[in-house]
Amino acid sequence: MKSKNRRRMAAGSLALILTMSGLLAACGKNSSKDQAGASGPLEVSVMTILLSASPPAADNPIKKAIEEATNSKLNIQWVSGNNYTDKLNVTLASGDIPDLVTINDPFSSVFRNAVSQGAFWDLTPYYKEYPNLGSKISDTAWELTKMQDGKNYGIPRPRPAEADQFLVIRKDWLDNLGLKVPTTTDELYTVMKAFAEKDPDKNGKNDTIPFAAYLNAPSDMASLGAIENSFTGANVKNDKWKLQDGKIVNTAFLPETRTAIEYMTNMYKDKLIPEDFASMKLSQASDLFKAGKAGMIVEKAGTMNDYYEKLKKVDPNFKxxxxxxxxxxxGFNPKGPGFSGMLSIPKSVPEAKMKQILKLVDTWMNDDVFAIQQYGFEGTHYTVQDGQKVINTEKLAADNGPDFNQIVYVADPYASSTKVYFPKDANDLFKSIQDERAKTSVADISTGLYSPTAVRALPEFEKKAQDLKTKIILGREPITAWDDFTAKMKNDPDIVKMSQELTEAYQKRAGGK
Structure with missing residues (x-):
C-alpha cells in the first residue's frame, strides 16, 4: 500500500525470479559454528544498514565490548543505506542469508514472498520468553509487524509509540486571552477564531495566523490531517482506512470526513489557516511558527528546542x-507504529541457535549493554558532571557507537516528548501530557496490511480525493461535489475489493479476532 512498496514491486519480482530454491535448500544446513558451547562465544553473521561514512572495523572497541557482554562473536556485513534495499533483495533471493538480518521494510513484496516460502523463523512462540523483547518493544510494534498470516517473522526495531505528531499550541497566547487548552473541535474553533481576531501576541497588530497548516501532495493532508482525524477518530497518516463494525473501510466514505471538510472550509473562509496553505511546505509552516506569527502547528513535543531559540528572539517572555x-x-490523538524495520532470522539457522540469537538480542537490550553504544567509555567518550553523562558526540561517532543502533536499539518511551537538555518543568509537563495521551491514542491499524488491489488502484483514488478536498476548502467546488464523488466511488469494484482484501488481511493478522 505504501509508495515505497510499489517502487519495490519490480525489483522484488526480479529478485524472486532468481528463485527461492537456494534459500529453502539451505534451511537444513548446519555447521560447528552453529553449535556455540555454553562457555564459548556464539558466532553470528549479521547484515545491517550503514548510515555513517565508514563501517566499524572488526576490532572496533565498542563492538568488542558488546561481544564480551553478550558472549558472542559478530561477523557484521555493513551495507550503505543508499543501496541496502537492492542488496537485501539479492541476498534474500540467493538463499545465502546471514544469521541475523535487518529488514528495513517488513512489507516489501520480496520479504512477504520470502516469508510465504518459509524462509524465516516465526518468532511468535518464542519472543515472550525473553524479558526485554517483551517489555522494551511495545505491543503496538509487535502487532503492526505481523505478516499476513498473523505471525511475527522478525524482532521490531523499537521506536516510541506514544506522543506522535499532533497539535502543539502557544500556551502563552491562550493565557493572554484567558482561554483554556481546547479538547473538542468546537473549542478548537473558538480558540482559533480568538487567535485570529483578538491580538493574542499583544502587539497591537492584526498579524496572527491561528494554525500554520500545509499540505503534502498528492495524497497527504499533512497538518490538516490532525483536524480530519479528530473527526473520524482514525489515524490515517499514511493510508486512509478505519476499522468499523469489523470491516476495514476507507475514511472517505465516513460522514465524519464530510463534516471535517466543511469545518476546514470554514477555517479557510475565516482566515484561520494561511491563504496559500495548499502550496506551503512543512519548512514554511515551521518558519511561520518560529517567527511568532502562528498559534498552532503539528509537531512532537520533543522538537521544542527547534522552535524555542527562534521564538525567544521574537518574544523574550516565551517559555x-x-x-x-x-x-x-x-478524545483522539495519534499513536506511532512503534517500530522502524525489524531483525529477522532465516530458517537456515537451526532452532537451538535461533534461540541463542534471541537471547543475544535480549541481553544486548539490557541497560548496561546498550549503554556501551549509547555513551561509549568513560574518559574516552563521556565524562560525568553533576551525576549526568556529558557525551563527546564527535568522538563517539568517530568510534561508530551510533552505527550499532542499526542492529539493536532500545527506545526511550518518552523520547518523542522529553530530552535530557530540556528544563525540568518542560520535561515534567511533556511527560504528563504523554501519559494522558496514552489513554486515548489510536494507531494506524492499516500499517502492514496487504491488498494487491490497493497497490494498483489506491494511489489514484487518494489523489482524486485530496484534490477534491482542497478545491472544496478553497471554495472552488461545493460540498455537494464530495457527496457526488463518494456516492460514485463507494461501489467502485476496486474500492470494494480493497476493503475486502484489507479486512481479510486484518482478520488474519488479528488471529480471527
Whole structure:
C-alpha cells in the first residue's frame, strides 16, 4: 500500500525470479559454528544498514565490548543505506542469508514472498520468553509487524509509540486571552477564531495566523490531517482506512470526513489557516511558527528546542512550557507504529541457535549493554558532571557507537516528548501530557496490511480525493461535489475489493479476532 512498496514491486519480482530454491535448500544446513558451547562465544553473521561514512572495523572497541557482554562473536556485513534495499533483495533471493538480518521494510513484496516460502523463523512462540523483547518493544510494534498470516517473522526495531505528531499550541497566547487548552473541535474553533481576531501576541497588530497548516501532495493532508482525524477518530497518516463494525473501510466514505471538510472550509473562509496553505511546505509552516506569527502547528513535543531559540528572539517572555502539546481533540490523538524495520532470522539457522540469537538480542537490550553504544567509555567518550553523562558526540561517532543502533536499539518511551537538555518543568509537563495521551491514542491499524488491489488502484483514488478536498476548502467546488464523488466511488469494484482484501488481511493478522 505504501509508495515505497510499489517502487519495490519490480525489483522484488526480479529478485524472486532468481528463485527461492537456494534459500529453502539451505534451511537444513548446519555447521560447528552453529553449535556455540555454553562457555564459548556464539558466532553470528549479521547484515545491517550503514548510515555513517565508514563501517566499524572488526576490532572496533565498542563492538568488542558488546561481544564480551553478550558472549558472542559478530561477523557484521555493513551495507550503505543508499543501496541496502537492492542488496537485501539479492541476498534474500540467493538463499545465502546471514544469521541475523535487518529488514528495513517488513512489507516489501520480496520479504512477504520470502516469508510465504518459509524462509524465516516465526518468532511468535518464542519472543515472550525473553524479558526485554517483551517489555522494551511495545505491543503496538509487535502487532503492526505481523505478516499476513498473523505471525511475527522478525524482532521490531523499537521506536516510541506514544506522543506522535499532533497539535502543539502557544500556551502563552491562550493565557493572554484567558482561554483554556481546547479538547473538542468546537473549542478548537473558538480558540482559533480568538487567535485570529483578538491580538493574542499583544502587539497591537492584526498579524496572527491561528494554525500554520500545509499540505503534502498528492495524497497527504499533512497538518490538516490532525483536524480530519479528530473527526473520524482514525489515524490515517499514511493510508486512509478505519476499522468499523469489523470491516476495514476507507475514511472517505465516513460522514465524519464530510463534516471535517466543511469545518476546514470554514477555517479557510475565516482566515484561520494561511491563504496559500495548499502550496506551503512543512519548512514554511515551521518558519511561520518560529517567527511568532502562528498559534498552532503539528509537531512532537520533543522538537521544542527547534522552535524555542527562534521564538525567544521574537518574544523574550516565551517559555519552553509555552510550546504546549494538546492532549487530545474529541478524545483522539495519534499513536506511532512503534517500530522502524525489524531483525529477522532465516530458517537456515537451526532452532537451538535461533534461540541463542534471541537471547543475544535480549541481553544486548539490557541497560548496561546498550549503554556501551549509547555513551561509549568513560574518559574516552563521556565524562560525568553533576551525576549526568556529558557525551563527546564527535568522538563517539568517530568510534561508530551510533552505527550499532542499526542492529539493536532500545527506545526511550518518552523520547518523542522529553530530552535530557530540556528544563525540568518542560520535561515534567511533556511527560504528563504523554501519559494522558496514552489513554486515548489510536494507531494506524492499516500499517502492514496487504491488498494487491490497493497497490494498483489506491494511489489514484487518494489523489482524486485530496484534490477534491482542497478545491472544496478553497471554495472552488461545493460540498455537494464530495457527496457526488463518494456516492460514485463507494461501489467502485476496486474500492470494494480493497476493503475486502484489507479486512481479510486484518482478520488474519488479528488471529480471527
Amino acid at each position: 519552553p512550557t509555552d510550546f504546549y502539546p494538546i492532549t487530545s481533540i474529541n
